Amino acid sequence: MSKIIEGMESFFGRGAFESKIFADNTCCFIGAFGNVGVVKTDEGLILYDIALRLFGPRVFQEVRKFSDKPIKYIIYSHGHFDHCLGYAPFMEEIKQKDWETPQVIAHENCIRRFEKYRMLNKHQIWTYKQQFASVGVTMSSTESISGALDPTIIIQGNDTYKFNLGGYEFEIYHDKGETDDSIWMYFPEKKVLFTGDLMVSSYPNIGSPFRVQRYAKDWALAMDKMMGKNAEYLLPGHGPLFEGKKNVQDVLSITADALHFVHDEVVKRLNEGKWFEQIYHEMLAIYPDKFKNHPFLQPRYGDYRFAINDVYRLYHGWYNTGNPTNLFPAKSDEIARELLKIGGAKDYINRAKILYDDGKFQLALHVVDVVINGSTVTSERLIDAYKLKVRILKQKAEEEESFIAKNILKTGVSQLKAKTKELKKKRD
Numbered sequence: 017m018s019k020i021i022e023g024m025e026s027f028f029g030r031g032a033f034e035s036k037i038f039a040d041n042t043c044c045f046i047g048a049f050g051n052v053g054v055v056k057t058d059e060g061l062i063l064y065d066i067a068l069r070l071f072g073p074r075v076f077q078e079v080r081k082f083s084d085k086p087i088k089y090i091i092y093s094h095g096h097f098d099h100c101l102g103y104a105p106f107m108e109e110i111k112q113k114d115w116e117t118p119q120v121i122a123h124e125n126c127i128r129r130f131e132k133y134r135m136l137n138k139h140q141i142w143t144y145k146q147q148f149a150s151v152g153v154t155m156s157s158t159e160s161i162s163g164a165l166d167p168t169i170i171i172q173g174n175d176t177y178k179f180n181l182g183g184y185e186f187e188i189y190h191d192k193g194e195t196d197d198s199i200w201m202y203f204p205e206k207k208v209l210f211t212g213d214l215m216v217s218s219y220p221n222i223g224s225p226f227r228v229q230r231y232a233k234d235w236a237l238a239m240d241k242m243m244g245k246n247a248e249y250l251l252p253g254h255g256p257l258f259e260g261k262k263n264v265q266d267v268l269s270i271t272a273d274a275l276h277f278v279h280d281e282v283v284k285r286l287n288e289g290k291w292f293e294q295i296y297h298e299m300l301a302i303y304p305d306k307f308k309n310h311p312f313l314q315p316r317y318g319d320y321r322f323a324i325n326d327v328y329r330l331y332h333g334w335y336n337t338g339n340p341t342n343l344f345p346a347k348s349d350e351i352a353r354e355l356l357k358i359g360g361a362k363d364y365i366n367r368a369k370i371l372y373d374d375g376k377f378q379l380a381l382h383v384v385d386v387v388i389n390g391s392t393v394t395s396e397r398l399i400d401a402y403k404l405k406v407r408i409l410k411q412k413a414e415e416e417e418s419f420i421a422k423n424i425l426k427t428g429v430s431q432l433k434a435k436t437k438e439l440k441k442k443r444d
């Protein structure tokens with residue numbers, strides 16, 4: 017098993033590929049990263065998502081354990097690499113058996129997403145290396161979107177798309193949420209919802225630090241819309257299958273509440289004429305325990321703190337401090353050098369150590385950064401500063417629950433360690 021799979025599985029705490037047949041033997045849940053939903057009809061199969069490229073062969077095996085019928089439709093819940101790249105073994109089979117190529121359904125914004133990924137391929141990989149640092153996703157092992165099957169049925173705007181297969185009707189809806197290209201599917205006959213990443217069984221992935229804008233309010237409204245279906249099953253983008261009307265309604269309603277909450281409270285504070293820092297810290301103070309402690313809202317990947325940022329930036333520009341000093345700021349190393357003229361590097365390091373010992377890790381980081389950014393200090397001092405920062409970041413990473421936050425902190429640690437090594441080499 018690759019390091020990526022092991023890392024993902026160990027972090028997200030699930031056994032690999034636990035498949036489950038449900039809804040009178042018409043559907044199969046394949047737990048992958050992200051999950052795959054299979055619907056079986058007399059005329060063939062529907063695949064709702066096809067997981068990571070890396071997981072393709074195992075997803076293929078699981079699908080074939082469930083049914084040997086040809087695949088008629090592949091649906092991209094959205095265009096993220098963990099949902100639409102595991103197609104290779106299926107295409108191989110289609111070629112071998114001389115079957116018709118399946119229809120691929122996606123939203124029009126998914127096409128734009130693929131174009132954007134092609135344009136920003138190297139940048140994407142650079143961000144993956146940081147966001148997925150702990151599981152070693154790099155260019156060779158991960159998936160740039162290139163080679164994804166091109167959609168053949170493209171959902172425009174907010175259109176609803178309905179199609180029939182094997183005597184069943186399927187409904188596809190578009191709603192913005194984690195992405196602007198999400199489509200979710202409902203199978204009315206068996207009351208099954210296929211949500212993609214509109215449901216990830218933990219705090220919604222909104223405001224991810226490396227990623228573009230997400231849509232809290234639209235997302236909450238999508239959950240409300242799904243609740244209107246009174247489904248018996250919900251197959252999420254990540255996490256286990258939800259079974260039973262009550263469980264489905266519960267997870268939808270608590271997720272909707274959390275999204276309405278973060279959206280409405282940030283909006284309220286924007287209308288009170290507050291700047292980001294005040295909004296952010298007030299929002300931390302008012303975060304209700306019912307969300308904080310809820311098993312479906314744990315910050316495994318997404319995080320409430322990220323969500324505050326996301327709602328703010330949806331409605332406000334980049335000038336977010338209200339302090340004109342920050343309008344055209346000087347370089348941080350120039351600022352630090354000036355501060356070091358006032359107080360010596362040693363004083364800053366000592367102060368940072370005191371803060372660290374007091375458990376004020378974040379403040380300690382800001383103080384030690386003056387020495388690091390100032391960089392005119394002796395290599396001995398700089399090594400001291402690096403070492404202290406490594407200690408603080410490690411401690412913070414240890415305490416963090418969010419996979420993304422953890423990885424950003426850990427990336428900082430490895431970069432500082434490399435710099436320390438380099439400095440020591442120069443010094444010796």
Ligand SMILES: [Zn+2]
Binds near residue numbers: 096098213253254
């Ligand atoms: Zn996903």
